[in-house]
Amino acid sequence: MWLEIFGYTLIELCLFFVFKYGVKRTLDYTWYCTLPIILGYGLHKVIEHEKQNVLQEKAAQARRAYCPPPGPSLPPPDRPLASPPFLPFDRSPCTPDHSLEAYDWYASTTFVVKASIGNLTLIDYAHAAEGSSHSAQPSPEVHASGLPGYSTPHEPLHETKFRIASVTKLFTVLAVLLSKETIGWEDAITKHIPELDARSYGEVTIGALAGQTSGLGRFGYVGDLSFIPGFNPVQLGMGVIQEPLPGCDPFPGGRVCTRSEVLDMFNHPAYWPHSPNFGPLYSNIAYNLLGMALESAHSxxxxxxxxDLIFDPIGMTHSTFEMPKEPKSAVLPQKGAQWAVPNFGNFNPAGGLWSTPNDMLVFLQALLHHKLLSPVETRKWLQPRSMLPTLHQLVGAPWEILRPTDLDVRASRPINLYTKAGGVAGYSSFAVLIPEYDIAISISAAGNTSDAAIVDILPLVVKPLVAFADHEARLQATTKYAGTYSMPESNSSITLTLDDGPGMSITSFGVNSIPVLERLAKLRCATCDEFSARLYPTDPDSLRAPRETWRILFDGKRPNSTFADMDCGSWNWGDPWRYAGLPLDTVVFEFDGEKAASIELVGWRTTLSRAK
Known part of the structure; x- marks a missing residue:
């Protein structure tokens, strides 16, 4: 991009002056060289900046141009065709991981990251903190997955227990859902724990407890300042209380409250719930009540x-609520560290589970592939229960739903991440599902700064994994669906292509010599230039079946945004026209092996064959 004079770049001319007149004389007239270079460089930067602005505006226009329906843009990849570039998680066992070493927590944190697309594990990474009993030993061995990693002097970290803290809440709610014959989602908690005060708890439902909208506080007795040795209430302007709390459930390892003491706490006015279903307030003691309801239902x-409900059916053989008896089987604190290791007692339903990274990935894959709940029940469970004052987060039961919009996907849109984080002293974890790409991610960490570690690690895993899955899904769609489908004798055809937009573009569509797209555009009062017809996999239960049902979204391009994106209402645009009872926006792919062989245009009662 440098400007040229008589065929020479400015840098070449300056070098000529140096060689001909020497450095001194050249420096005496520095401006001869520097001014043109600065001007040339400045012009170059202006041009580059303008190019970037144009590209960003085009990208913004592309994002505004389509309004895809809820759900995935394309089916998830069945079997990734390539190896993903998962730096910093893709390395040889003997190579130092310099990119992760830059983080302050790296040396002192033991952690394992496992991630999969479908049943294929793509990330299987382990790191042991310096000086821990599981300190990594460089070895040419690889893990059973075939991916490089570390071997350890005791149990491999992938088979070593970490306390997963509040990720336990997923298991508690799942157990409730699996107990639907005895526990109803809309049951009042007083139905299962009748000792609770009916006036205060009569409208607190199982669903409100699970979705963090019960109105209950966070901890109950746990963490109360009166239990902290040496705490002086005068420092906060408070007087000394003469009637102390019961000395139970002060912290993990303390005396566990009896059932009677637990109920006394819940029935004390200081712990009553406030305005149930008003909004989310994170509550651990809400899950204590869910645990008690389960015990009442199952005796x-x-x-x-x-x-019985979860571990045994899916083979989680290394998960337990018992404090590990064998030091080599778990990541335990080094001498002097105060980690939450003792049994959690009444708080087990809220955060007491120990599990291995391998077991956690088995659990997450079982959720994705409906081994415990049906597809309908799973989708219902993943629905949000309340909103937050941010555009990118929602609260589920107990899912913490993230909706980032800056992931590297071809058709820019929010991607739903169904996460659950956990954290207690010494242990932190993440469980993540991304159903659109059939992705499961487990992050287990132990160390004094493990909470910072998982927050930094999560995007390091999610960003490249989603970008890779999106690329693979597009490759698969090109092979599996794209092309021209026709019936030559009737002069009918439809052509499907993959472009930079969401779903699959219908670039031409004619039946019996009639230009269907043009006629449908007129029904929408739009010209063909403004009209868009795209296919989306809106019936996930049919995917990977011999007949897959997709829906055409008849859309109009919209270059400008509107208040609250009110011009994007695709969830309200489905099934716009029917003829003699059959929908015009529904198509059915039929397969011959791995590829679509034909497409049925349901409303036209016509089937077209794919060109070979």
Whole structure:
């Protein structure tokens, strides 16, 4: 981009002056060189800046041009065709991980990251903190997955227990959903724990407890300042209380409250719920009540319920609520560190589970692939329960739903991440589902700064994994669906292509020599230049079946945004026209092996064959 004079770049001319007149004389007339270079460089930067502005505006216009329906843009990749570039998680066992070493927490944190698309594990990464009993030993070995990693002197970290803290809440709610014959989502908690004060708890439902909208506080007795040795209330302007709390459930490892003491706490006015269903307030003691309701329904201890309903059916053989008895089987604190290791007692339903990274990935894949709940029940569970004052987060039961818009996907849009974070002293974890791409991610960490570690690690995993999955989904769609489908004798055809927009573009569509797109555009009072017809996989239950049902979205391009994006109402545009009872926006792919062989245009009662 440098400007040229008589065929020479400005840098070449300056070098000529140096060689001909020497450095001194050249420096005496520095401005001869520097001014043109500065001007040339400045012009170059202006041009580059303008190009970037144009590209960004085009990208913004492309994003505004389409309004895809809720759900995935394309089916998830069945089997990734390439190896993903997962730096900093893709390395040889003997190579130092310099990119992660830059983080302050790296040396002192033991962590494992596992991630998969479908049943294929793509990330299987382990790091042991310096000086820990699981300190990594460089080895040429690789893990059973075939991916490089570390071997350890004891149990491999992938088979070593970490406390997963509040990720336990997923298991508690799942157990409730699996107990639907005895526990209803809209049941009042007083139905299952009748000792609770009916006036205060009569309208607190199982669903409100699970979705963090019960109005209950966070901890109950746990963490109360009166339990902290040496705490002086005068420092906060408070007087000394002469009637102390019961000395139970002060912290993990303290005396566990009896059932009677627990109920006394919940029935004390200081702990009553406030305005149930008003909005989310994170509550651990809400999950204590869910655990008690489960025990009442099943007449057995909470840990046995989780074992019978979840661990045993899917083979989670290394997960437990018991404090590990064998030091080598778990990541435990180094000498002097105060980590939350003892049994959680009444708080087990809120955060007491120990599990291995391998078990956690098995659990997340079981959710994605409906091994415990049906597809309908799973989708219902993933729905948000309340909103937050941010555009990118929603609250589920107990899902913490993230909706980032800056991920590297071809058709820019929010991507739903169904996450659950957990954190107690010494341990932090993340469980993540991304159903659109069939992605499961487990992050387990232990260390004094493990909470900072998982927050930094999450985007390092999600961003490249989603970008890779999006690329693979597009490659798969090109092979599996794109092309021209026709019936030559009737002069009918439809052509499907993949462009930079969401779903698949219908670039031409004619039946019996009639230009269908043009006629449908007129029904929408739009010209063909403003009209868009795109296919989306809106019936996920049919995917990977011999017949897949997709929906055409008849859309009009919209170059300008409107108040609250009110011009994007695609969820309200489906099934716009029918003829003699059959929908014009529905098509059915039929397969021959891995590829679509034909497409049925349901409303036209016509089937077109794919060109070979």
């Amino acid at each position: 057995k201890p909470f840990d046995r319920i989780i074992e």
